[in-house]
Amino acid sequence: MNYYISDLHLFHEASIRFDNRPFGSLEEMHEAVVSRWNNKVNNGDTVYILGDMSMRGKKEDLISLVATLKGKKILVKGNHDDVSDYRYKQLFYDICDYREIHDSYGGKNYDLVLCHYPIFSWKGMNRGTILLYGHTHNSAEDVYFQKCLAGMEENDCRHVGDKPIQAYNVCCMKPWIDYEPRSLKEIIENYQNIK
Template sequence: MNYYISDLHLFHEAAIRFDDRPFRDLEEMHTEIVKRWNEKVNNGDTVYILGDVSMRGKNEDLIALAAILKGKKILIRGNHDDVSDLRYRQLFSEVCDYKEIWDSIAGKSYELVLCHYPIFSWKHMSRGTILLYGHTHNSPEDDYFQKCLAGMKDNDCRHIGDSAIQAYNVGCMKPWIDYEPRSLQEILKES
């Protein structure tokens, strides 16, 4: 099973206030994220983390915390990810800035573009390719991005085909993510 999540911001106390996260402090946030993650993900599953695991990767506590998260972890690097510490980098099966993959739901295949940042135009977007991204949290910037995508379809842009434009923010603070990795089926159903 593949799962997706972004913007955990572990060890980033300001993220609790910034996102209005439902946690008293970092300890409660970390405990809840690890609990939800490990109750859902098995070691045979793949979790695509679309950036910003924490503020920085050179932290003994961060390495210990990330090490107990189950599954094969692939990091699509975000603006706050520092993987210069080899011990931390080795916790991920792969670290990259952008990735194209296929996932399936009930036998139907979906092409996905994975990036930490929202992209205004992505490969095969007019043929139904789905963009999963993070970075913008619950912000006017994210609302504006979604309005722009809707406007492209409404204004009959030349490179938009018959397929619906699909881009989903998989930030952990989004209600359809709710601080746990989600499958593509869950993301498409809930968002």
């Protein structure tokens, strides 16, 4: 099974206040993240972390915490990811800036573009390729990005026969993610139920 999540910002105390996260301390946030992650993910699963796993990659505590997270972890680097510490780097199956993959659910196959940053125009977007991204948290920037994509749909900026544009923010604080790695099915269905 593939799972997706971004912007955990482990060991970044200001993220609790900045994102209005429902935790009283970093310890409480870390405990919730580890518990939700490990109750869901098996070691045979792959978790794509779309950036900003933490603020730094050199702290002993961070290395210890990330080592406890189950699954094959693939880090799509964000602006806060420091992977210069070899010990930290070894906790990930792969580290990249951008990834194109395939996933499926409900008997259908999907092409995905994975990037930390929202992309205004991505490969295959008019053919049904789904963009999963992070970075923008619960910001006005994310609202504007989604409005731009909706405007493209509404103003016939696409060609006849093009498929609907799909881009999902997988930041951990989004209600359809709720601090837990999510499958593509969960992301799409939870997003549609909340919106």
